[in-house]
Amino acid sequence: MEDSSPSFSRMSIPSPSPTGDIAFAFLSILLEGAPFILLGALISGVIDAWLPSGAMDRLLPKRALPAVLVSGLLGIIFPVCECAIVPVIRRLVQKGLPLGCAMTYMLAAPIVNPIVALSTWTAFQGRDPLLMMLSRTGLGYVIAVLAGVVISRFAASAVLKDSVLAKISKPVPAAALSDETIARAPTDHGKKFVQAMRTAQRDFLDVALYFVVGVAIASILKTQVFYRPALQDGMALVAGNHWIAAPVLMAMAFILSLCSTTDAFIIAADNLFPAVAKLAFLVFGPMFDLKLLFLYSTVLKPRAVLLLGIFLFLAVYGAGFAMEAWWPWLKNLTWLKS
Secondary structure, eight states: OOOOSOOGGGOOOOOOOHHHHHHHHHHHHHHHHHHHHHHHHHHHHHHHHHSOTTTHHHHSOSSHHHHHHHHTTHHHHSOOOHHHHHHHHHHHHHTTOOHHHHHHHHHHTTTSSHHHHHHHHHHTTTSOHHHHHHHHHHHHHHHHHHHHHHHTTSOHHHHBOHHHHTTOOOOOOGGGGOHHHHHHSOOOHHHHHHHHHHHHHHHHHHHHHHHHHHHHHHHHHIIIIITOHHHHHHHHHHHTOTTTHHHHHHHHHHHHOOOTTTHHHHHHTOSSSOHHHHHHHHHHHHHSOHHHHHHHTTTBOHHHHHHHHHHHHHHHHHHHHHHHHHHHHHHTOGGGOO
C-alpha cells in the first residue's frame, strides 16, 4: 500500500521574506529594549514622587568638576542600560541635578556598570578579556566626563527642550532638606504611589513613541542595507585599514542599536576587525545609536543632539588612535593577560 502522507523531500522551502526579516529585527530590538524603558519609567516615577527637589546636590561634591567625576561613577551603584537611563535623567534634571552631572551619568551608566563589565569579560574569553573590559570601562568613563564638562559650560536653555525646562524645580534651601525635617514631614504613601505610577505612565508613553520610531528605522537599515552582500564583501578590505576600521564599526553600532549588556557577544565573534576598532564599537554604541537618537530628542534640543553625536564620534575616534599606539604594550602586561 502506497503511503499517501506528504514527504518532507517534496516540500518546498519558501524563500526568505524581506518583510519578515524586517519584522523579526524590529521585534528583537523592541523586546530587548522595551522592558528597560519600562524600568526607567518606573524609576522616574519613584524619583518624581519621593525625591525632594535639590536633594541630589547633597550627594554630590559642591565643586563642578568633582561633581562631574563622581557622576560618571554612579553607574556602579545604579546600573542601568541606555534604554532605561533617558527617562531617569529627564526626571533627575527636573529635580535639580546639574546638567553636566546628568549628561555624564547618562553617557557613562550604560558602560560603567558591573553588569556590562561582566558581559564584556565573558564575551572576550580567550581574547584578552580583562584588557578589553578595563579599556571599555575606562574609555567610556573618560569620554562621558569630557562630555559632561563641555556641556556644563552651556546654559540649560541651550541644551534642554522647553518642555523639560518648564518642569525644573526650584532649589530647596538646605535647611529644609535636613534628615530631621524630612522625617517629621507627613507623607501619604498611597498618594505618592499613585503619583509615581502616573508619572511612570506618562514617561513610558512619551519615550516609547520615539523608541519605536528609532527601532523601526534601525530594523530596516539592519536587514535591507547593512547586510547586503556587496557591503559584506567590502568589510574585509575595510578591516585592514586602521583609518576607517573604527568609524565603520561605530557606524555599525549606531545602526544595529544593540543593548550594552549584549553587544560584546556580537562583536567578539568577529575575526576581521582589530581589537581597537571593536573597542570603538563597544564605547560609541551605548552612548549614541539610532534608537538613542530619538530617545535623546525627548530631553535635548535637536541641535544639542546633533552636536553631542559629533562630539562623541570624534572623541571615540581620537581615543581609538591613542589606544592603538598603546595596545601592543598593554597586551604584554602580565597582569592583563588572560
